[in-house]
Amino acid sequence: MNSKTVRTEVRPAGTGDLEWLKANDVHAKTDLFPDWEWVRRCIEQRLYLIAVADGTKRGFLRFSLHWGAIPYMDMIGVDDEFQRAGIGTMLLRRWEEDMKAMGAKIVMTSCMSDEPEPRAWHERNGYRECGSVTFGRLQTVPEVFMEKEL
Ligand SMILES: CC(C)(COP(=O)(O)OP(=O)(O)OC[C@H]1O[C@@H](n2cnc3c(N)ncnc32)[C@H](O)[C@@H]1OP(=O)(O)O)[C@@H](O)C(=O)NCCC(=O)NCCS
Structure with missing residues (x-):
């Protein structure tokens, strides 16, 4: 995938992304939080970023806060066929910028x-x-x- 062919925007996830995240953030389903409760919580708490490339969701970043103080990127994932097109880097940069703006x-x-x-x-x-x-x-x-x- 050539980055020049992909127009990508990164935005926080909303409730409309729940089904897509259930299909793509498979590690977020744990015994502690059945029925994708953790994904729902992370959406509510704005702990997800979504990358939309040429109008289609292609990647996500999920984070939490170690000690409630240090932003910890739990998971980042880009669709197999869209990897190495700069999407992961865009997600990471946006997250780092957001965390810096928060004071991290x-x-x-x-x-x-x-x-x-x-x-x-x-x-x-x-x-x-x-x-x-x-x-x-x-x-x-x-x-x-x-x-x-x-
Ligand atoms: C790791 C991951 C998020 C990176 O996202 P991505 O969109 O593919 O990466 P980018 O295109 O932004 O990477 C940009 C640069 O890093 C390089 N790069 C990409 N994947 C790389 C890799 N696995 N190792 C080293 N360099 C890599 C690219 O060559 C590119 O450099 P270039 O432009 O000079 O060629 C993605 O490959 C992925 O989802 N992998 C599977 C899931 C995973 O492993 N997640 C991390 C769990 S800890």
Whole structure:
């Protein structure tokens, strides 16, 4: 996909995006919050950005706040056939700008240590590894945390 062929806008998600997010943000369905309750909450709390390319939704970013203080990008995803067209970078930049405007000095994210591609992408966007942890039986592969000063 050539970025020149795609006109992209990034905007906060609204209730009209619920069905699309259910189909695309599959990791947001957890046992703790059945019936996509977490997605509904994140929409309400404006914790989602949506990328619309040539009029069609093609990507999203979901975040939360570590300690209620440090913006943490939980998930970013771009449709397979629209990757490498600049859409992920647009989502990330818009999020960083919004967080900076809110007063954030630092943002963070994470990815699994066996996922070199997203890790390289984050590094390319200025994120630096700041530690890794495992989560008992839930995740034995280390999760690598990355931070960026705004
Ligand atoms: C990671 C992801 C969000 C990046 O979004 P994207 O829209 O494909 O990325 P962009 O087009 O904005 O990237 C811009 C630049 O990064 C480069 N790039 C893209 N994917 C890359 C990767 N996996 N590793 C390294 N560089 C990458 C591109 O080559 C491009 O550079 P160029 O313009 O000089 O060629 C997207 O590929 C994705 O959804 N991947 C699957 C889900 C995922 O892994 N999410 C992260 C979970 S931690």
